[in-house]
Amino acid sequence: MSASELSKTHYAELITASNEHLMGGELPWLTSVREKAGEAFAGEGFPTPREEEWRYTNVSALEKNQFSLATQAGTVDADFLKQVLLDDCHHLVFVDGFYQAELSSLADLPEGVIVSALSDGLAAHEELIKSLLDSVIEAPDRGFINFNTALFSDGALIAIDENTNVDKPIQLAFIASSAAALSLSNVRNLIVAKAGSKASIIETFDACESNCYLSNVVSEVVVEPNANLQHSRVQEESSAAYHIAGVYTRLERNAIFAQYNYTFGASLSRAEIHANLGEAADCRLDGLYVGQDRQHMDNHTRVNHAQPHAISNESYKGVLADRSRGVFQGRIIVAEDAQKTDAKMSNRNLLLSDRAEADSKPQLEIYADDVKCAHGVTVGQLDEKAIFYLRSRGADEQTAKNMLTFAFANEMVEHISFKPLQMRVLDALLLRFPQAGMKKEWL
Amino acid sequence: MAASNENLKDMIGQEYKDGFVTEIESDSFPPGLNEDVIRALSAKKDEPEFLLEWRLEAYRHWLTMEHPEWAFVEFPKIDFQEISYYSAPKSMEDGPKSLDEVDPALIDTYNKLGIPLEEQMRLAGVAVDAVFDSVSVATTFKDKLYEAGVIFCSFSEAVKEHPELIKQYLGTVVSQYDNFYAALNAAVFSDGSFVYIPKGVRCPMELSTYFRINAANTGQFERTLIIADEGSHVSYLEGCTAPMRDENQLHAAVVELVILKDAEIKYSTVQNWYPGDENGVGGIYNFVTKRAECRGEKSKVSWTQVETGSAITWKYPSVILKGDDSVGEFYSVALTNNYQQADTGTKMIHHGKNTSSTIISKGISAGHGQNTYRGLVKIGRKAENARNYTQCDSLLLGDQCGAHTFPYIETKQPSATIEHEASTSKISEDQLFYCMQRGISAEDAVSMIVNGFCKEVFKELPMEFAVEAQALLGISLEGSVG
Numbered sequence: 001m002s003a004s005e006l007s008k009t010h011y012a013e014l015i016t017a018s019n020e021h022l023m024g025g026e027l028p029w030l031t032s033v034r035e036k037a038g039e040a041f042a043g044e045g046f047p048t049p050r051e052e053e054w055r056y057t058n059v060s061a062l063e064k065n066q067f068s069l070a071t072q073a074g075t076v077d078a079d080f081l082k083q084v085l086l087d088d089c090h091h092l093v094f095v096d097g098f099y100q101a102e103l104s105s106l107a108d109l110p111e112g113v114i115v116s117a118l119s120d121g122l123a124a125h126e127e128l129i130k131s132l133l134d135s136v137i138e139a140p141d142r143g144f145i146n147f148n149t150a151l152f153s154d155g156a157l158i159a160i161d162e163n164t165n166v167d168k169p170i171q172l173a174f175i176a177s178s179a180a181a182l183s184l185s186n187v188r189n190l191i192v193a194k195a196g197s198k199a200s201i202i203e204t205f206d207a208c209e210s211n212c213y214l215s216n217v218v219s220e221v222v223v224e225p226n227a228n229l230q231h232s233r234v235q236e237e238s239s240a241a242y243h244i245a246g247v248y249t250r251l252e253r254n255a256i257f258a259q260y261n262y263t264f265g266a267s268l269s270r271a272e273i274h275a276n277l278g279e280a281a282d283c284r285l286d287g288l289y290v291g292q293d294r295q296h297m298d299n300h301t302r303v304n305h306a307q308p309h310a311i312s313n314e315s316y317k318g319v320l321a322d323r324s325r326g327v328f329q330g331r332i333i334v335a336e337d338a339q340k341t342d343a344k345m346s347n348r349n350l351l352l353s354d355r356a357e358a359d360s361k362p363q364l365e366i367y368a369d370d371v372k373c374a375h376g377v378t379v380g381q382l383d384e385k386a387i388f389y390l391r392s393r394g395a396d397e398q399t400a401k402n403m404l405t406f407a408f409a410n411e412m413v414e415h416i417s418f419k420p421l422q423m424r425v426l427d428a429l430l431l432r433f434p435q436a437g438m439k440k441e442w443l
Numbered sequence: 444m445a446a447s448n449e450n451l452k453d454m455i456g457q458e459y460k461d462g463f464v465t466e467i468e469s470d471s472f473p474p475g476l477n478e479d480v481i482r483a484l485s486a487k488k489d490e491p492e493f494l495l496e497w498r499l500e501a502y503r504h505w506l507t508m509e510h511p512e513w514a515f516v517e518f519p520k521i522d523f524q525e526i527s528y529y530s531a532p533k534s535m536e537d538g539p540k541s542l543d544e545v546d547p548a549l550i551d552t553y554n555k556l557g558i559p560l561e562e563q564m565r566l567a568g569v570a571v572d573a574v575f576d577s578v579s580v581a582t583t584f585k586d587k588l589y590e591a592g593v594i595f596c597s598f599s600e601a602v603k604e605h606p607e608l609i610k611q612y613l614g615t616v617v618s619q620y621d622n623f624y625a626a627l628n629a630a631v632f633s634d635g636s637f638v639y640i641p642k643g644v645r646c647p648m649e650l651s652t653y654f655r656i657n658a659a660n661t662g663q664f665e666r667t668l669i670i671a672d673e674g675s676h677v678s679y680l681e682g683c684t685a686p687m688r689d690e691n692q693l694h695a696a697v698v699e700l701v702i703l704k705d706a707e708i709k710y711s712t713v714q715n716w717y718p719g720d721e722n723g724v725g726g727i728y729n730f731v732t733k734r735a736e737c738r739g740e741k742s743k744v745s746w747t748q749v750e751t752g753s754a755i756t757w758k759y760p761s762v763i764l765k766g767d768d769s770v771g772e773f774y775s776v777a778l779t780n781n782y783q784q785a786d787t788g789t790k791m792i793h794h795g796k797n798t799s800s801t802i803i804s805k806g807i808s809a810g811h812g813q814n815t816y817r818g819l820v821k822i823g824r825k826a827e828n829a830r831n832y833t834q835c836d837s838l839l840l841g842d843q844c845g846a847h848t849f850p851y852i853e854t855k856q857p858s859a860t861i862e863h864e865a866s867t868s869k870i871s872e873d874q875l876f877y878c879m880q881r882g883i884s885a886e887d888a889v890s891m892i893v894n895g896f897c898k899e900v901f902k903e904l905p906m907e908f909a910v911e912a913q914a915l916l917g918i919s920l921e922g923s924v925g
Contacts, residue, residue: 322606353857356855360853361850364849364865365847367845369842377850379822379861394787
C-alpha cells in the first residue's frame with residue numbers, strides 16, 4: 001500500500017475509534033456531523049499535488065507520519081507561557097488542542113460577549129454552536145476540513161453581542177507542549193461578530209520544543225451587518241511541525257473584516273484564508289511569510305465578491321532564504337451580480353538565496369462587467385544600488401542586506417495598531433537576522 | 444482604423460463572412476481511429492518507415508492518456524471514433540504542377556476569402572502554402588525562395604524531399620507524448636507546413652499559410668515545423684477560417700519552432716475559425732499545441748496572435764528559453780462573443796542566463812463569452828538575471844460574459860526580476876461620453892476604444908494582417924455593443 005493509502009486507512013480508523021470520546025460525543029447531532037465528515041475523508045483522503053489547488057504543496061511528507069491523536073494536554077512552563085501571552089489581552093489558552101482554564105484569563109469582558117472554549121460552551125450555547133459549525137465553509141476541496149470536523153478536540157467559541165465594542169483584543173493561544181511529539185491536534189474556532197459590534201481576535205501558534213506534529217486549525221468567522229472584526233494570526237510552530245490552517249469568513253452587508261496573517265514557523269504550512277463578501281463589505285487580507293532552511297509556506301486566499309459594491313484589498317509579501325519555498329495563491333471571484341466591485345491583490349517576493357523558490361498564482365475570475373479588478377506579482381532580489389548606498393555609509397554587506405530585507409518585510413508589520421502584537425511579530429522577524437546589527441531600538 | 448469603423452456599420456447583422464462550403468469531391472477515410480487507419484494514412488502519403496513508427500508510438504501512448512480537464516472551458520465529450528482522419532480534395536490525386544492546374548473551385552474559395560493567392564500574391568509579396576483540409580494545394584513563390592536557400596513546402600513534401608531534416612527535428616520541441624492532443628496529432632497529422640531557413644539567411648519575403656477546414660466531420664490535424672538556423676530570420680503568417688456548420692469540428696494542430704543561435708522567428712496568427720452561431724451551436728474546437736525552443740544564444744521568437752474565431756480556443760504558444768540571452772515575446776488579442784470560450788495564454792520557460800520574456804495579453808469578452816488568460820512564467824535555477832514582464836488586461840462588454848486571469852509564476856533564481864500586472868475593467872463611461880460628445884456613434888466609439896485597447900498587439904502584426912485583424916475584431920463584436 002502506498003504511504004497515502006496507509007495514512008488514509010490509519011486516520012479513517014482513528015476517526016471511527018475516537019468519535020464518541022471526543023468533545024460532545026454524547027450529542028447525536030454532533031456525532032452525526034462528525035461521522036459524515038469522517039466518511040467523506042475516508043473516501044477522499046488528503047489532497048495530492050495532482051489537484052489544481054495543491055499543485056505546489058505536496059503533503060506526502062505529512063502522510064509518512066502516522067500521528068496519534070493527542071488525548072490530553074501536556075505541561076507548559078510559566079516562563080514560556082509568559083513569552084506567548086500578549087499583554088493587554090483576554091486570553092484563551094489551548095495546549096495540544098485542549099483548553100486550559102487555569103492558564104486563561106477572561107476577566108472584565110463586556111456584557112453580552114461570549115468567550116469560552118467549545119467544550120465549556122457546549123452546555124450553555126449548544127444551539128449557537130450548532131448553528132455556526134460548518135456554516136461558513138464554501139471550499140471546493142475539503143480534505144483537511146473534513147479531517148478537522150471529524151476529529152476536533154476543542155476550540156474557541158466567540159460571540160460578540162450586537163453593538164458591543166470589545167476594547168481589548170482576544171488572544172487565542174495554541175501551544176504545542178513537549179508532549180506533542182508525533183501527535184495530532186485538531187482545533188475548531190467558531191467566531192461571530194453580531195451586527196454593529198467591534199472586536200479584535202489574535203490567534204497565535206507556538207511550540208515549546210521543536211517536535212514533529214500536525215496542527216490542524218479551522219476557524220469559522222461570521223461578521224454580521226455593520227460589524228467590524230480584526231483577525232490576526234501569528235504562526236510560530238516548531239520547525240519540524242506541519243501546520244494546516246483555514247480561516248473561513250462570511251461578511252454580511254457593510255461588514256468590515258481585516259485579516260493579518262504572519263507565517264514564521266513549521267516545516268510545512270498551509271493557510272487557507274477565504275472570505276465571502278456581502279453587499280458593500282470591506283475586506284482586507286494581508287500577509288507576510290518569512291522562510292528559511294527548508295521551510296515550505298503556502299498561503300491560499302480566496303475572496304468571493306458575491307454581492308455588489310464590496311471592496312477587497314489584498315497584499316502578501318514573502319521573504320525566502322536558504323532552501324525555503326513560498327507559495328501564494330490568491331483568487332478573486334466576482335459574481336454576476338457583484339457590480340461596482342473594487343478588488344486589488346498584490347504579491348511581492350524577495351528571494352535571498354539561489355536555492356529558494358517562490359511560486360505565485362494570482363487569479364481573477366470575473367463574471368460582472370462594471371468592476372475594477374487588478375493584481376500584481378513581483379519576484380526579485382535586493383536592489384544593488386540600495387546595498388551600495390548603505391555600504392558607502394559604513395554598513396557591512398550583511399547588515400546592509402538585512403536592513404533592506406527588514407524594511408521590505410516591515411511594511412507588513414508597521415501598520416499593526418496593537419503594540420504588543422506588533423512587538424511580537426517584530427521579534428519573530430528580527431530573530432531571522434541575528435548575525436548582523438539590526439536592533440529593535442532603531443525602529 | 445477609420446476603415447474598420449466604417450465597415451463596422453455595414454457589418455452589423457452580417458453573418459459569419461467566411462461561412463460557405465465548397466462543393467468539391469473529396470477523398471476521405473470513414474470515421475474511426477485505430478492502428479490500421481494510421482497505417483493507411485501513412486501509406487497514402489507514402490511515408491518512410493520511421494515516420495509510421497513514430498505515429499504508432501504516439502498513438503499507443505495516446506491510448507493510455509486521459510483527457511485533460513483542468514482548462515476553464517466546457518464542451519461535451521469528444522468521440523474520437525466519429526472523426527474522419529483524412530480528407531483530401533479528390534482532384535488533388537494527380538498533383539497540380541502549377542497554380543493553373545489547381546481546381547478552379549479551390550481558387551474560387553480562396554478568392555472568396557479574399558486571400559491574395561494568384562496575381563495579388565505577387566503584389567502583396569506573400570508566399571502562401573495553402574492547406575485545404577489536409578493536403579497542401581499550391582505553393583507559390585517557391586523559386587524565389589529556393590534561390591535564397593529557403594525550404595518552404597508542405598509537410599508531406601518535406602518528408603519526401605528532406606527526410607533528414609524531418610528526422611532530426613520532428614518532435615524535438617513537442618514530443619509525440621507531450622499532451623493528449625499533441626499525441627493525437629502526432630498519430631494522425633495529415634499535412635502542414637515545413638520551413639527551413641539556412642544559416643545567415645534573411646527570408647526575402649513573409650511566409651504565409653492559410654488553413655481552412657472544409658469537409659464536414661473531419662478533424663484538421665496539421666503539423667508545422669519551422670527551423671531557423673544560425674543567424675537567420677523569418678516572419679511567418681498563419682490565418683484560419685472554416686465554413687459554417689451545425690456540428691462542432693475539432694482542430695488539433697501542433698506547431699514546432701526551432702531557433703538556433705542569433706536566429707529569429709516571428710510567428711503571427713489570425714485565427715477566425717467558425718465560432719458557432721449566436722446560440723453557441725456549432726463552431727470549431729481549436730486545441731493547439733504551439734511551442735518554440737530558443738536553442739542558441741541570442742535567439743529570439745515572437746508569437747503574435749489574434750484569436751477572434753472558434754467556439755473554443757485552448758492553446759498556449761510557449762517559448763523555452765534555453766540559449767543564453769535569448770528572448771521570447773507573446774502578444775495576444777483574444778475575443779469571445781456569444782457563447783465562445785477561450786482559455787489561452789503562454790508559457791515562458793527560462794533556462795538560459797540573461798533570458799528575457801515579454802507577455803502582453805488583451806482579452807475582450809462580450810455576449811456570453813468566457814475569456815481566460817492562463818500563463819506560466821518559470822525561472823529555472825540556472826537562469827541568472829532572467830527577466831519577465833507580463834501585462835494582461837481584460838475588457839468586459841456586457842454583463843453576461845466572464846473574464847478570468849490565471850497566471851502561474853514559479854521562480855527558482857534570486858537574480859530574476861519578474862513583474863506581472865493584470866487588470867479587468869469595462870469601457871469607461873467617460874471615454875464613451877467623450878467620443879459621443881464629439882459626434883461619434885456609440886458603436887464606432889466602442890470599436891475605436893477596443894482597437895485602442897488592442898493597439899499594443901496589433902502593432903506587432905505585419906501590415907496586411909493588422910488591417911485584417913482590426914476588421915475581424917469589428918465583425919466579431921457586432922451586436923454586442925450598446
